[in-house]
Structures are given as C-alpha cells and as structure tokens.
Amino acid sequence: MKEFRGRIAVVTGGGTGMGRELARQLSAEGCHVAICDVSAEHMAETKALCERQAPRGTRVTTHLCDVSDERQMLAFRDAVQESHATDHIHLLFNNAGIGGGGSFLKTDREEWDRTFAICWGGVYYGTRAFLPLLVASREAHIVNTSSVNGFWAVLGPNIAHTAYSAAKFAVKGFTEALITDLRLNAPHVKVSLVMPGHVGTSIVMNSAAVLGRPSPKEMTTEDLVPYRDQMSHQGIPRDALSDDQLRAALQKIGEDFRDKAPLTGAAAATIILEGVRSDTWRILVGEDAKALDRMVRTAPEDAYEPDFMTRLRAKGLFDLSLQPEE
Numbered sequence: 123m124k125e126f127r128g129r130i131a132v133v134t135g136g137g138t139g140m141g142r143e144l145a146r147q148l149s150a151e152g153c154h155v156a157i158c159d160v161s162a163e164h165m166a167e168t169k170a171l172c173e174r175q176a177p178r179g180t181r182v183t184t185h186l187c188d189v190s191d192e193r194q195m196l197a198f199r200d201a202v203q204e205s206h207a208t209d210h211i212h213l214l215f216n217n218a219g220i221g222g223g224g225s226f227l228k229t230d231r232e233e234w235d236r237t238f239a240i241c242w243g244g245v246y247y248g249t250r251a252f253l254p255l256l257v258a259s260r261e262a263h264i265v266n267t268s269s270v271n272g273f274w275a276v277l278g279p280n281i282a283h284t285a286y287s288a289a290k291f292a293v294k295g296f297t298e299a300l301i302t303d304l305r306l307n308a309p310h311v312k313v314s315l316v317m318p319g320h321v322g323t324s325i326v327m328n329s330a331a332v333l334g335r336p337s338p339k340e341m342t343t344e345d346l347v348p349y350r351d352q353m354s355h356q357g358i359p360r361d362a363l364s365d366d367q368l369r370a371a372l373q374k375i376g377e378d379f380r381d382k383a384p385l386t387g388a389a390a391a392t393i394i395l396e397g398v399r400s401d402t403w404r405i406l407v408g409e410d411a412k413a414l415d416r417m418v419r420t421a422p423e424d425a426y427e428p429d430f431m432t433r434l435r436a437k438g439l440f441d442l443s444l445q446p447e448e
C-alpha cells in the first residue's frame with residue numbers, strides 16, 4: 123500500500139508512544155484513524171494532536187477497549203464500523219502492549235497472565251475481530267508489533283523476562299505463519315512484523331499503571347522486595363540503597379527509558395509506515411534491533427550468556443540498563 127490518504131486505519135494502544143505517533147502520521151496524510159486504549163485521557167490528547175495536523179474531513183475516533191478481552195475487541199470493531207460508516211478497513215496496527223511478568227517462578231501469576239493476555243491476546247483478538255473487514259477491502263495490511271524480545275527472550279543475563287518474551291515470540295510466530303496463509307487465502311491482505319529495539323516511550327510507567335502497581339513514590343518497603351531481589355541477582359547487596367534511594371532509582375529508570383532512547387516514538391512510527399509502504403514483512407526498528415538480530419542469528423547458543431550482553435554494550439547498544447543501581 124503506497125498511499126494512506128482516504129484509507130481507514132485501526133490502531134490499538136493509540137493513547138501514547140508508537141501508537142499515538144502512528145495515528146498522528148497516518149491522519150496527517152489524510153488517513154481516517156480509529157484508536158483504542160485503556161486510557162481515555164491519553165486518547166483525547168492523541169486525538170487533539172491528530173486534529174491539529176490532519177486535512178479537513180479526516181476522521182479520528184477514540185474507543186475505550188482492553189485488547190485482552192475479546193468481547194471488548196468485538197465491541198470496538200462494531201464501534202469502528204458505525205463511527206466510520208464502513209464495512210471494511212485497510213490497515214490494522216496491533217500495537218498495544220505492556221511490560222511485566224518477569225519471573226515465571228517469582229512474579230505473581232495474575233501479573234504474568236495479564237501481561238501475556240495483553241501482548242499476545244491483543245494481537246490475536248485484534249486480528250480475529252478485524253480480519254473480515256480487512257478481507258473486504260481491495261487491499262489491506264496487518265501490522266503486528268512484537269519486539270526484539272520476540273527473538274531474544276531476556277533483558278540481560280540478570281533480568282528474567284518470561285511473560286513478555288513468550289507473548290512477543292507468539293506474535294512473531296503467528297505473524298510469520300500468516301504470511302503464507304494470507305498469500306494462499308487472501309492475497310490482497312499483507313502482513314508485517316514489527317520488532318523495535320529501545321524506543322523512547324512511557325511504556326515503563328504505563329505498564330505499571332495497567333498492572334495496578336503503585337508508582338515508585340508510593341511503593342512500600344514490601345513493594346520494593348522484588349527489586350531488592352533483582353539487585354542481589356546482580357551481585358549488589360540488598361541493602362546497598364535505602365528505600366527512598368531505591369524509589370528514586372526506579373522513578374529514574376522509567377524516565378530514562380523514555381528520555382534517553384536512541385529513537386523517538388515518532389521516528390519509530392515513520393520506520394513502521396515506510397515498511398508498510400514498501401511491503402516489507404520484517405520491520406526491525408532501530409540500529410540496536412538490527413545489530414541484536416544479527417548477533418542472535420550468528421551465534422544463537424551465546425544469546426543468554428553473560429558476555430553476550432557485555433558485547434552488546436561494547437557496541438554502545440542497550441546501554442540504558444533497567445537495573446536499579448545505574
């Protein structure tokens with residue numbers, strides 16, 4: 123699909139980050155956009171930003187929907203059909219996601235299941251719900267957001283990352299399998315897999331909010347225990363930081379993740395849309411994602427060894443650690 127003007131795009135998780143930037147860039151080209159999110163406030167901001175740049179007559183609609191709940195996803199689809207007076211859409215961006223569910227052994231099961239349900243279920247239910255509307259278009263494109271954690275299941279040798287990685291691997295496998303299925307059964311519908319490296323968004327803070335975690339400032343001594351466990355996995359004494367120092371370090375990690383990334387959400391959205399235009403199924407977002415992809419493919423047996431991370435850092439990649447002591 124070379125042009126987005128006059129098309130209809132659905133973007134999940136359009137409240138902030140890459141979803142917001144996709145909505146902005148698409149609507150700026152005159153593409154009608156329907157976004158969903160769990161935050162009405164963030165969606166209202168996205169809508170206002172879109173309307174500032176979009177040509178007259180471009181529709182931008184917002185819909186509250188938790189993508190991990192199939193009934194809400196179906197209601198979202200019905201609302202899109204009604205508010206855009208349409209029986210088809212051209213673009214589906216299954217973008218909503220959160221980080222969480224670190225350890226399969228230690229993290230509580232509710233958080234693990236919620237993370238998996240959003241990151242995988244959102245893509246699955248989104249594709250199920252909107253596929254008939256995509257097939258009904260003359261040409262259409264599905265864009266599923268995985269991650270570098272869709273081919274590398276860790277954040278570093280000392281940080282377990284199981285639910286998110288399992289879900290992102292599922293997104294990758296599903297999307298790759300769809301390439302052939304669509305080619306055989308609906309060749310006018312294309313599909314792309316997005317694998318971003320580090321992109322500067324509020325995902326750390328948003329994920330905590332979606333999971334109902336307190337903000338670092340509000341964390342009790344008990345809430346800080348898992349972070350002290352993480353410190354000890356890294357060889358740092360559990361009591362190296364006072365509670366207040368640890369709260370401040372955790373706050374800074376979320377802010378640094380957003381503010382010190384090698385790529386902005388806007389630049390990431392431009393790369394994703396360029397990938398759709400050029401019908402690239404495999405969209406690696408960022409030089410860090412490209413380098414990591416090469417390293418994992420070259421020596422898969424090494425991917426989970428401590429010195430793999432050292433070599434990554436030596437290349438200046440993934441320098442921003444999620445570790446509280448940095």
Ligand SMILES: NC(=O)c1ccc[n+]([C@@H]2O[C@H](COP(=O)([O-])OP(=O)(O)OC[C@H]3O[C@@H](n4cnc5c(N)ncnc54)[C@H](O)[C@@H]3O)[C@@H](O)[C@H]2O)c1
Nearest residue numbers: 135137138139140159160188189219269320321323325328
């Ligand atoms: N930022 C990165 O470095 C990075 C790297 C790799 C992959 N990703 C993936 O990119 C996608 C976009 O993330 P982002 O970085 O822009 O983060 P973000 O937090 O800015 O955006 C994600 C949006 O999804 C929404 N959301 C969360 N749970 C939801 C639910 N249950 N239903 C509906 N909406 C929900 C959030 O409210 C938020 O608006 C995610 O799938 C994420 O996993 C991000």
